[in-house]
Amino acid sequence: MASGIRLEKLRKSFGATEVIKGIDMEIEPGEFVVLVGPSGCGKSTLLNLIAGLETATGGAIRIGGKLVNDVPPRDRDIAMVFQSYALYPTKTVRDNITFGMQTRRIPKDNQQAALEEFSQLLQIDHLLDRKPGQLSGGQRQRVAMGRALVRKPEVFLFDEPLSNLDAKLRISMRTEIKKLHQRLGKTIVYVTHDQIEAMTLATRIAVMDNGHIRQFAPPADIYENPVDLFVAGFMGSPPMNMLPGVLCRNGAALAVQPKGTGLRFPLPRPLADRVTLQDGDQVVLGLRPESIFAAETELPGENRFVFEEAVEVVEPTGPDTMIVFDIGGTEMIARVRPEDARPEGTRFRFEVDMTKAKLFTPDTGQAM
Amino acid sequence: MRQRRTSGIVQPKGLRSVLMRMGLFAVLGLFCLYYLLPLVVMVSTSLKSLAEIREGTLLSLPQAITFDAWAKAWDSACVGVRCDGLKPFMWNSIAMAVPAVILSTTLGAINGYALTKWRFPGADWIFALILFGAFIPFQVVLLPMARTLGQLGLAGTVPGLILVHTVYGLAFTTLFFRNFFVSVSDGILQAAKVDGAGFFGIFFRIVLPMSIPAIVVTVIWQFTQIWNDFLFGVAFTIGDSNPVTVALNNVVNTSTGVKEYNVDMAAAIIAALPTMLVYVVAGAYFVRGLSAGAVKG
Amino acid sequence: MTEHPSPRLQAERWIERQLPRIVVLPLFALSLFFVYGFIAWTAYISMTPSGVMPVYDFQGLAQYERLWATPRWYVAILNLFVFSGLFIVIAMAIGILLAILLDQRVRAEGLIRTIYLYPMALSFIVTGTVWKWLLNPGLGLQRFMREVGFEDFTFDWLVNSDYAIYTLVLAAVWQSSGYAMALFLAGLRSVDDEILKAAAVDGASGWKTYTSIVLPILRPVFLSTVIILAHLAIKSFDLVIALTGGGPGYATDMPATFMYAFAFQRSELGVAAASATMMLMTITAIIVPYLYSELRRTNR
Numbered sequence: 001m002a003s004g005i006r007l008e009k010l011r012k013s014f015g016a017t018e019v020i021k022g023i024d025m026e027i028e029p030g031e032f033v034v035l036v037g038p039s040g041c042g043k044s045t046l047l048n049l050i051a052g053l054e055t056a057t058g059g060a061i062r063i064g065g066k067l068v069n070d071v072p073p074r075d076r077d078i079a080m081v082f083q084s085y086a087l088y089p090t091k092t093v094r095d096n097i098t099f100g101m102q103t104r105r106i107p108k109d110n111q112q113a114a115l116e117e118f119s120q121l122l123q124i125d126h127l128l129d130r131k132p133g134q135l136s137g138g139q140r141q142r143v144a145m146g147r148a149l150v151r152k153p154e155v156f157l158f159d160e161p162l163s164n165l166d167a168k169l170r171i172s173m174r175t176e177i178k179k180l181h182q183r184l185g186k187t188i189v190y191v192t193h194d195q196i197e198a199m200t201l202a203t204r205i206a207v208m209d210n211g212h213i214r215q216f217a218p219p220a221d222i223y224e225n226p227v228d229l230f231v232a233g234f235m236g237s238p239p240m241n242m243l244p245g246v247l248c249r250n251g252a253a254l255a256v257q258p259k260g261t262g263l264r265f266p267l268p269r270p271l272a273d274r275v276t277l278q279d280g281d282q283v284v285l286g287l288r289p290e291s292i293f294a295a296e297t298e299l300p301g302e303n304r305f306v307f308e309e310a311v312e313v314v315e316p317t318g319p320d321t322m323i324v325f326d327i328g329g330t331e332m333i334a335r336v337r338p339e340d341a342r343p344e345g346t347r348f349r350f351e352v353d354m355t356k357a358k359l360f361t362p363d364t365g366q367a368m
Numbered sequence: 369m370r371q372r373r374t375s376g377i378v379q380p381k382g383l384r385s386v387l388m389r390m391g392l393f394a395v396l397g398l399f400c401l402y403y404l405l406p407l408v409v410m411v412s413t414s415l416k417s418l419a420e421i422r423e424g425t426l427l428s429l430p431q432a433i434t435f436d437a438w439a440k441a442w443d444s445a446c447v448g449v450r451c452d453g454l455k456p457f458m459w460n461s462i463a464m465a466v467p468a469v470i471l472s473t474t475l476g477a478i479n480g481y482a483l484t485k486w487r488f489p490g491a492d493w494i495f496a497l498i499l500f501g502a503f504i505p506f507q508v509v510l511l512p513m514a515r516t517l518g519q520l521g522l523a524g525t526v527p528g529l530i531l532v533h534t535v536y537g538l539a540f541t542t543l544f545f546r547n548f549f550v551s552v553s554d555g556i557l558q559a560a561k562v563d564g565a566g567f568f569g570i571f572f573r574i575v576l577p578m579s580i581p582a583i584v585v586t587v588i589w590q591f592t593q594i595w596n597d598f599l600f601g602v603a604f605t606i607g608d609s610n611p612v613t614v615a616l617n618n619v620v621n622t623s624t625g626v627k628e629y630n631v632d633m634a635a636a637i638i639a640a641l642p643t644m645l646v647y648v649v650a651g652a653y654f655v656r657g658l659s660a661g662a663v664k665g
Numbered sequence: 666m667t668e669h670p671s672p673r674l675q676a677e678r679w680i681e682r683q684l685p686r687i688v689v690l691p692l693f694a695l696s697l698f699f700v701y702g703f704i705a706w707t708a709y710i711s712m713t714p715s716g717v718m719p720v721y722d723f724q725g726l727a728q729y730e731r732l733w734a735t736p737r738w739y740v741a742i743l744n745l746f747v748f749s750g751l752f753i754v755i756a757m758a759i760g761i762l763l764a765i766l767l768d769q770r771v772r773a774e775g776l777i778r779t780i781y782l783y784p785m786a787l788s789f790i791v792t793g794t795v796w797k798w799l800l801n802p803g804l805g806l807q808r809f810m811r812e813v814g815f816e817d818f819t820f821d822w823l824v825n826s827d828y829a830i831y832t833l834v835l836a837a838v839w840q841s842s843g844y845a846m847a848l849f850l851a852g853l854r855s856v857d858d859e860i861l862k863a864a865a866v867d868g869a870s871g872w873k874t875y876t877s878i879v880l881p882i883l884r885p886v887f888l889s890t891v892i893i894l895a896h897l898a899i900k901s902f903d904l905v906i907a908l909t910g911g912g913p914g915y916a917t918d919m920p921a922t923f924m925y926a927f928a929f930q931r932s933e934l935g936v937a938a939a940s941a942t943m944m945l946m947t948i949t950a951i952i953v954p955y956l957y958s959e960l961r962r963t964n965r
Contacts, residue, residue, distance in 0.1 A: 071378065072379060073862075073868075074869075086862065090884075100867035374861045374862060377865050396771065409795070426804070426806060478688055482684075494693050497696065500952070503948060504700060508703070512702070513699075539696070568684070617906060620907070654786065
């Protein structure tokens with residue numbers, strides 16, 4: 001049985017600086033929640049608060065329904081994997097893994113059984129007599145995971161566990177962590193600054209900024225329906241294009257005219273219906289790079305918009321090619337098929353899928 | 369010194385932890401007493417009259433504060449046959465320590481820089497051989513040094529002591545600067561070389577301005593060592609050229625006349641004042657010098 | 666572009682390339698002369714019949730035989746063992762204890778650290794002077810204790826030839842244990858915070874965290890602290906002179922004071938040189954392996 005975690009009006013200050021500014025959050029048992037955000041947003045502090053490695057300044061933390069604000073880490077039934085792995089350098093891998101069970105005076109036989117089970121699962125059973133200094137980065141990472149798993153706690157906490165690995169190893173460990181979660185079904189809270197890790201691992205993502213949670217939703221929702229400019233700009237690479245403009249009538253339909261241009265991006269029905277602003281009001285039009293591509297026909301279909309701009313920079317990435325261009329002084333990126341790319345300086349006909357467009361109010365940053 | 373960032377860890381609450389905390393402060397407080405008591409006794413004794421010392425006890429505070437002992441220690445206590453107090457010897461120590469500190473620090477900085485940033489074949493061996501000099505028991509150089517000073521005409525003089533302290537301080541200063549320069553990125557030097565700077569250009573314009581902390585640590589360390597030295601002072605100087613440590617010992621261990629404990633204590637404080645002052649003003653650097661003495665990089 | 670630089674330019678470049686060596690060599694020569702040259706001289710004199718003045722007739726190890734036949738030398742050696750053993754063990758114990766206690770989120774840490782460490786700024790001469798006063802049986806602690814009511818309190822170690830050596834330990838520990846504390850505290854603070862957090866999550870108590878995780882990590886700090894304290898102990902000269910003067914009699918003589926007495930007071934240069942050479946050999950045996958391992962480590 002996994003435990004859920006509930007945070008109520010949680011606050012944390014270091015001296016005069018408030019780092020966590022009143023967070024409410026309900027994590028269901030067995031969920032895999034990823035905390036993302038720019039550095040300094042408070043995501044690691046939030047994880048440390050759940051672990052009991054920091055003391056909350058206000059609010060409540062409940063694990064499995066029990067209030068744990070004053071409970072020391074060892075009695076919270078949690079395990080944690082640290083960014084630096086934090087292996088005990090003078091202990092063997094075996095002692096590193098079993099240390100937590102030794103301190104809890106778990107019978108030797110049970111310790112041995114658990115050690116065998118997880119060292120085989122993580123393929124570190126041949127390393128048990130080595131010291132951490134004799135291991136590679138990937139092996140250390142596995143030992144750190146083994147140390148956390150072996151006690152079979154209800155909640156696992158991961159603090160950027162893959163950030164010190166090279167790119168290839170990171171992807172394979174990512175898959176392994178996902179498999180482990182599916183297999184063990186325990187609650188996981190995972191901190192990362194890598195949005196791909198967040199998208200691939202999470203059942204729900206919490207996007208944090210400046211001590212607040214901006215959006216807490218499944219990965220697809222975060223990507224498709226960001227609640228504000230911050231979330232829209234943070235998730236996605238390259239990020240969403242943010243085109244400032246004004247609302248205007250285009251015949252019967254509502255459209256957005258970017259500043260300093262004559263282009264009018266028509267808004268599709270469901271989005272246009274939600275707009276409560278007047279003609280001439282400022283808006284920001286959000287377009288994902290993949291919803292801008294090479295025009296296929298002269299005449300755009302329904303909810304499509306075609307325009308022509310000069311190619312400024314071409315950035316091939318392999319499967320796709322990024323084309324950088326400019327609309328009224330705003331730099332835009334389109335993701336096109338490599339065979340559609342044209343060299344720098346040529347005119348290029350872009351087509352936009354307006355059903356994927358987002359509209360934000362510039363002053364509050366909220367999505368419409 | 370760096371502070372921990374683990375102070376937020378939630379601790380179990382209860383009577384036990386309160387008692388532990390009280391025990392902690394009791395032990396820390398007791399040791400504060402252990403370290404402070406001699407200082408307190410030293411100061412309070414120096415402010416008493418001799419009569420009061422005989423009547424009162426060690427820990428009783430002075431009833432009638434008098435600075436007579438200080439005045440006597442400063443300019444009329446007898447050191448050997450001369451009765452001018454510690455004053456002339458304080459000047460000896462200053463005249464010895466200041467040039468020796470400047471010389472040994474400067475040479476050590478250049479030495480450390482050349483040995484770490486311009487490594488040539490054999491540089492490591494040279495460093496190791498120089499470093500060993502920091503650890504020899506100086507008894508092993510006393511006799512030949514005395515003869516060499518005699519042949520140089522520096523026997524029993526302050527310049528002679530400056531030479532001795534510079535030569536034997538060099539090993540330590542080289543070590544300090546080497547440890548500091550090892551942590552300076554070679555990239556900065558390569559950039560400066562590409563910009564056309566040479567050996568001394570890089571040293572004076574790039575490396576030296578970066579080394580202020582290392583210079584402060586080294587100067588403090590050298591000053592403390594040289595000021596507090598007794599062995600070289602007693603072996604290589606006589607009478608008028610004694611540094612203050614030797615003079616203090618002569619005041620205290622004189623076997624003639626009445627023992628004036630208050631004067632002894634005042635003299636001890638006067639002799640210790642410069643290094644104490646450095647410690648109070650630049651304690652943090654002092655601590656860093658101490659740990660740098662542990663050879664760590 | 667195959668133009669050859671002018672000979673002058675070539676010469677300048679050569680000098681520029683040789684500059685590091687040109688700068689280091691005189692200083693190295695200084696060190697060779699004043700350290701190794703002098704050691705060689707002392708070592709040679711120890712093998713001559715030198716008395717008041719050095720003579721240069723080689724006579725083998727006769728001075729060492731004389732040295733080891735001198736009862737005062739045995740006293741000095743025994744004192745050195747007693748003194749350095751006690752001094753190192755007690756200073757280390759106090760140093761570790763205080764470092765761990767100070768590591769417990771103590772609010773006034775900076776102030777307390779300053780108090781523990783200030784004796785290190787004092788010379789051994791000043792230290793000796795103060796403790797001589799405190800331990801003076803007539804006016805010091807003994808009299809104080811008697812006046813507050815302990816009529817039979819006796820604390821005359823300073824003038825008791827069986828116990829005088831322990832007064833040296835007392836004063837030396839007072840002067841240097843703060844140093845051990847500072848070294849250990851710096852070591853404790855260099856342990857990665859995440860390791861301590863991991864220990865907290867693993868459920869280790871404060872005590873277990875130190876004994877099982879932190880102190881084993883500090884093994885190198887133990888080693889360097891022992892070496893430094895041992896080095897201080899073997900060289901100890903000033904403290905003995907100031908506190909006991911080597912007395913009563915020569916009950917608190919150490920190799921350093923023995924050497925000084927034979928060189929400058931009794932004018933037996935040969936024996937003095939032999940004792941200095943013995944000291945050098947002892948320190949070399951301790952320090953060279955240590956320096957070797959330290960340099961290999963920092964060069965990586």
